[in-house]
Amino acid sequence: MKDIVSLFQEIPTTCISDALQGMNNLDPGIKPLKEQYRVAGRAFTVKMPVGDNHAVLRAISEAKPDDILVIDAKGDTYRAVAGDFVVGMAQTLGIKGFVVDGVIRDIHGIRELNYPVFCKGTTVAASGIAGGGEINVPISCGGVSIQPGDIIVGDVDGVVVVPKDIETTILHKALDKLKMDQEREELVSGDQEAIRKHLDSILSK
Numbered sequence: 001m002k003d004i005v006s007l008f009q010e011i012p013t014t015c016i017s018d019a020l021q022g023m024n025n026l027d028p029g030i031k032p033l034k035e036q037y038r039v040a041g042r043a044f045t046v047k048m049p050v051g052d053n054h055a056v057l058r059a060i061s062e063a064k065p066d067d068i069l070v071i072d073a074k075g076d077t078y079r080a081v082a083g084d085f086v087v088g089m090a091q092t093l094g095i096k097g098f099v100v101d102g103v104i105r106d107i108h109g110i111r112e113l114n115y116p117v118f119c120k121g122t123t124v125a126a127s128g129i130a131g132g133g134e135i136n137v138p139i140s141c142g143g144v145s146i147q148p149g150d151i152i153v154g155d156v157d158g159v160v161v162v163p164k165d166i167e168t169t170i171l172h173k174a175l176d177k178l179k180m181d182q183e184r185e186e187l188v189s190g191d192q193e194a195i196r197k198h199l200d201s202i203l204s205k
């Protein structure tokens with residue numbers, strides 16, 4: 001039996017979002033640096049003051065392999081939380097990906113790492129290392145409250161957070177939604193009469 005994180009890894013974020021009634025999606029401005037990125041893991045949280053990435057470095061040194069760093073940088077788009085050097089260290093230590101309510105720099109180098117980073121874009125300015133911030137605490141990232149250990153799933157459509165206390169219920173709901181979506185897909189490629197019947201059944205409710 002696969003562990004629950006691996007099961008979520010195979011479900012599109014759209015189905016997980018539907019299972020959560022659309023309540024736990026991060027700001028849609030937080031996007032993958034490459035369309036093909038798809039990642040699921042437990043959140044290792046970072047709350048950093050704008051322009052001070054000391055807490056990001058602390059998180060990289062303390063996170064477990066397969067965690068995802070989830071960084072609340074207050075949506076700042078001027079100072080990068082990390083560049084290709086910092087992201088490369090995290091990758092080599094086995095951290096599974098970055099989700100950032102903020103920006104990175106060295107975007108070309110980070111894309112070459114083939115490593116899932118979800119963020120609001122790129123900038124030229126680095127952060128300083130002043131010593132502030134907190135790690136492994138509840139945060140708000142992209143408009144969603146996140147607890148350390150919540151399941152994070154990201155793909156081309158965005159990032160969704162599954163609170164750890166309801167993860168099994170949400171897994172089952174998301175799998176049901178995936179099945180329904182697959183059945184609908186068959187309908188779309190079927191005949192016109194079947195589509196008309198389906199539309200009538202929705203519109204007559």
Ligand SMILES: O=C([O-])CC(=O)C(=O)O
Nearest residue numbers: 082083084085086087126
């Ligand atoms: O050192 C930093 O904070 C940002 C940077 O340029 C890198 O990680 O390559």
